[in-house]
Amino acid sequence: MQKQISVLFLLTFLTFSVWSCHKNDPAPVKTFHFYDSLHADGYLRSYLLNLPPDYNEGNNFPLVIALHGFAGNAGQMETDYKLTAKSNSAGFVIVYPEGVPSDGLLGLRTWNAGGCCDYAMHHNVDDVKFIRLLIQKLTEKYKIDPKKIYATGMSNGAMMTYRLGCELSTQLAAIAPVSGTLITRQPCEPARAVPLLHIHSSLDTTIPYPGGPGMANYYFPPVDSALRVWAGINGCIPTPNVITDAPLYTQTEYIDCTNNTSTQLFLTKDGGHSWPGGFQARPAADEPSKAFDATDLIWDFFSRYELP
Template sequence: MKQVLFLRLCAGILLRAAGLVLWLGALAACAQAPPHEGKAQPETGLHIFTLEHDRQERRYALYVPAQAGEAPLPLVFSLHGGGVVLEDQLGTRYKSPFKLWMDLADREGFYVVYPEGLPGAYGKPTWNDCRADCTVSSSADDVGFLLQILEEVAAEHPTDRRRVYASGMSNGGFMALRLAVEAPDTFAAVAAIGAAMPAVSGCGAPRCPLPVLFMNGTADRYMPYGGGTLSNPPKASHGTAMSTPDSVALWADLAGARAEAPVHYPDLDPDDGGTVTRRDHTAGGRVWVRLYTVGGGGHAAPSLRERYSALFERYFGHQNHDIEAVEEIWRFFRAAAPAQGPAGR
């Protein structure tokens, strides 16, 4: 009898021990579960990625703001000018007003994507925008490339798909305008600096209104404010563009918007060779088109903090120091109505 009781006692102890092991194992498994279904917690800061598009390896940088978490955040594309490599857009080697998107992202809470174009006629990165008479840029499917980046980023980071924006300088500005024409359901607003609508378009006319911002200098030799032939390098053509006022009118008419009284900005730097005037075109209580005319400004993004060198200005003209371009653009984006579609990924 004692032997039977002893065996039953041992069996009970072993069963309890086995149960404890199973419970601890389950607890450990719970502790190791990811915070949100199959998604790693986003690492903040700047990351550079490659992806394959149309059988070509391409690069882009993604900045994840400090406040990134599980809530969907807006996303801004910052498109470089022709001949500008990714590192220069990020400001790692030279002054770049566009590096300030990252500071702004930390403050306001949005992702920033810096994509890189493919080599054009002179072996430097370019965008295939809508200028049908431009022979400098590559013939890549850049709209498809940018949309693929968006899908890749949104698959890993909670993204508010109703608040996706594109901003670009020069060739990048023309590319942002192509996105407005061909992907208006994806982008809530676009901004173009040193760019206008093409005079000879390979994309057709815009089919629906979209909030658009222009920021152009009246002394820009590369993208004339009054339109016409763009400054051309040897053996290639940058094509032609509409005037800035005509580009504004095209988008304003599409939205049925009328011009408001101009706003003159304080001349914070009397030595920068110019001043800034803003003019909104509104309809239904919304700003559909916003024009920043940079009087005396060259082919350069205005900036208070990231000031170009005298050598840069010798080639590209005066840089205005009365406004911060990315700050002005973000205010416009933030006020634009969200695009139609689901908020999340």
């Protein structure tokens, strides 16, 4: 009788263990690249998600949040900057959120980065809340490592990247704005030091590196001031070092930062308001710099950092 009870207990335990394992294992995905949406702050927000080819076989994937520029969208950013190809080869999940479209005929999409831009700023759209909810949804639904979430963006998306670094510092391991600047209305006070890689062109007149009027007659603070603010946030020595002075770009870095973070600038001497190494966004747009591939540079930078 005791032997029968033991056998019955063993069978019950094994059955429960197998059921629990299958219950907690996520079902294999069949679609790796698709648009989806969520509700945030009264808006239905859209985004494009790409899972790497080895997603079903792996675990703990890093996530990159890629923010398009003024009047851009997810598909444009994905195509022009070759980000999906890079994320697939590197084994990252990448998501392209989209700004709220304006109520004009063109429905231009923008981000509320604080002092810019257009519909999103004028209507005080809570884009930080949208990204916070998006991170929550993706980390709950997909095999994403919450310690390895990063943000990058172009132009107005770069400004929004800075704002996310200010307000979502406990969720972002590092940020990499391209051709933008820090333009938040409120003081930037992250809860932790956040590694920063900034990429810009000295020839950019849309968002001028020295600061001043640019796109749509907005006034943009100098990029150097943004970097000094971030170096202070990261506890770096206040004077940057020149690491590389090449024919087409200069690399500077603030050193001795808190918790092995860094604040870096890659300033190109060619190109303009563009993504180095990417495609020209439209016929009248600035030619991208040929100094380096910004996508490769950003991935190398992100791969160095994770949240504690």
